[in-house]
Amino acid sequence: xxxxxxxxxxxxxxxxxxxxxxxxxxxxxxxxxxDNGRPSVDPVVLIKIALxxxxxxxxxxxxxxxxxxxxxxYRWFLGYGLTExxxxxxxxxxxxxxxxxxxxxxxxIFERILQEAIxxxxxxxxxxxxxxxxxxxxxxxxxxxxxxxxxxxRVYQEQLQDEINQxxxxxxxxxxxxxxDVEIKEVKESTTDPESGYFVKNERExxxxxxxxxxxxxxxxxxxxxxEPSNVHDSQVFPSLYEQIKTTVAQPTAVxxxxxxxxxxxSKILLDDGVQPVMPYTRPQTKNGFFRKHEYxxxxxxxxxxxxxxxxxTYRTTTREGYxxxxxxxxxxxxxxxxxxxxxxxxxxxxxxxxxxxxxxxxAEHLRHTEQNKQIYKQRKExxxxxxxxxxxxxxxxxxxxxxxxxxxMQAMLLFAAMNLKKLANWRWRNHRLGRFLSxxxxxxxxxxxxxxGFSTV
Numbered sequence: 001x002x003x004x005x006x007x008x009x010x011x012x013x014x015x016x017x018x019x020x021x022x023x024x025x026x027x028x029x030x031x032x033x034x035d036n037g038r039p040s041v042d043p044v045v046l047i048k049i050a051l052x053x054x055x056x057x058x059x060x061x062x063x064x065x066x067x068x069x070x071x072x073x074y075r076w077f078l079g080y081g082l083t084e085x086x087x088x089x090x091x092x093x094x095x096x097x098x099x100x101x102x103x104x105x106x107x108x109i110f111e112r113i114l115q116e117a118i119x120x121x122x123x124x125x126x127x128x129x130x131x132x133x134x135x136x137x138x139x140x141x142x143x144x145x146x147x148x149x150x151x152x153x154r155v156y157q158e159q160l161q162d163e164i165n166q167x168x169x170x171x172x173x174x175x176x177x178x179x180x181d182v183e184i185k186e187v188k189e190s191t192t193d194p195e196s197g198y199f200v201k202n203e204r205e206x207x208x209x210x211x212x213x214x215x216x217x218x219x220x221x222x223x224x225x226x227x228e229p230s231n232v233h234d235s236q237v238f239p240s241l242y243e244q245i246k247t248t249v250a251q252p253t254a255v256x257x258x259x260x261x262x263x264x265x266x267s268k269i270l271l272d273d274g275v276q277p278v279m280p281y282t283r284p285q286t287k288n289g290f291f292r293k294h295e296y297x298x299x300x301x302x303x304x305x306x307x308x309x310x311x312x313x314t315y316r317t318t319t320r321e322g323y324x325x326x327x328x329x330x331x332x333x334x335x336x337x338x339x340x341x342x343x344x345x346x347x348x349x350x351x352x353x354x355x356x357x358x359x360x361x362x363x364a365e366h367l368r369h370t371e372q373n374k375q376i377y378k379q380r381k382e383x384x385x386x387x388x389x390x391x392x393x394x395x396x397x398x399x400x401x402x403x404x405x406x407x408x409x410m411q412a413m414l415l416f417a418a419m420n421l422k423k424l425a426n427w428r429w430r431n432h433r434l435g436r437f438l439s440x441x442x443x444x445x446x447x448x449x450x451x452x453x454g455f456s457t458v
Contacts, residue, residue, distance in 0.1 A: 014425040016077065019116050021048065027108055031099040041087045045078050046095055047109065052077065054418035057396035065089040106413040111248055113417050117221055117424045124218045127376055128245060128252045129384040130238065130261070132213040134230050136399035137196035139208035144188045151183040152232070155239055156265050160322050167318045167356055176320055187231065193403040197229025210400065210408050213237045215245050216387050218379065221423060222416040223249050227409040234260040239269060254278055256376050264357035267364040277364040278376045291341050296352055305352050309338050313352055323353040395419060
């Protein structure tokens with residue numbers, strides 16, 4: 001059965017006809033010497049061997065070479081005869097270390113295959129679906145050291161700081177000086193692969209892993225990917241991934257994300273770009289028996305909140321984190337019949353925090369109720385979730401055997417290049433068969449006349 005699948009994809013040259021691999025020669029020209037040393041393995045063959053591994057989900061390069069030695073379809077794809085010797089399994093790894101490491105070769109190959117799909121009209125970047133999935137690292141979860149490290153700064157910290165000070169000045173408050181002290185946190189660092197991140201998978205399992213932050217279109221073509229340690233939050237990576245896709249593909253009209261990306265800053269990025277954010281419902285984090293935040297109505301004109309009892313909470317200050325504080329009058333709240341549902345404060349003061357970019361998040365929440373957003377969000381399970389399912393189930397990426405973020409990034413780009421190539425080949429083959437069927441249909445006298453007359457009336 002597997003040999004039949006191989007022939008369908010490789011033996012009948014779907015992939016070979018989908019893209020001309022000769023572009024790889026131009027990419028690697030500077031990494032090879034033409035007049036010195038022993039003859040090298042053809043670089044196109046090296047890349048094709050890696051693509052075979054990820055196309056068919058073979059777990060290791062050693063096993064891939066064994067499969068190639070006995071598989072006629074693989075040999076045909078590489079241009080090797082039945083008796084020719086296949087390169088040693090360590091050849092690709094050595095070439096990576098000596099030539100391809102710290103280069104953008106694999107990113108360029110990914111972009112070239114993606115561009116081929118775009119040129120054929122298979123990619124629809126109007127709506128982008130972005131999410132991340134965790135891939136288990138090649139690290140023993142019991143071998144780690146605890147370290148104090150500097151907390152990762154928010155990518156928008158400077159912009160936020162400027163707007164905080166502007167808001168404070170507008171309300172008669174002094175500006176805040178930048179923080180002089182550095183925020184420190186304790187993390188667990190793997191001694192096997194220090195660049196992986198400690199990830200709490202569930203209540204029972206904790207592992208070292210990487211996160212594959214990925215974006216795809218409606219048709220399931222991967223448009224971009226960034227690999228980070230699994231302890232880096234999704235919202236930290238979103239700006240870089242969004243900018244990457246916008247630059248290399250096109251600016252979308254809508255971006256669909258899950259709850260991990262539902263933040264004021266991401267809403268601001270998208271709405272400022274004229275892009276429609278598609279975000280899910282998030283459950284309020286209020287304790288049982290207390291009023292929820294949406295029951296306190298914000299009055300934009302007077303810049304205050306109105307509580308369920310009809311009293312107001314007025315502006316107090318803007319914090320370093322970018323939140324505007326609104327507080328109630330304790331004299332009024334002291335005798336309020338709803339006090340026990342409002343606050344547990346000993347001073348009888350209710351506080352509400354509102355982010356200075358909350359308007360963007362409110363607009364995203366408003367758009368959530370539109371029929372268009374509901375339909376787009378439903379497509380996540382058919383797009384980005386399917387990409388991750390195929391990645392792990394069909395292409396063998398439940399865990400990685402490589403160590404180091406740069407090498408795992410290379411692996412991710414080759415993996416997604418293979419997935420895009422497979423989809424491109426299948427779609428081109430399907431269109432070719434459809435075109436051949438229609439041309440045969442047109443040749444039949446009766447059906448051809450009806451078919452042509454039908455098209456002429458459209």
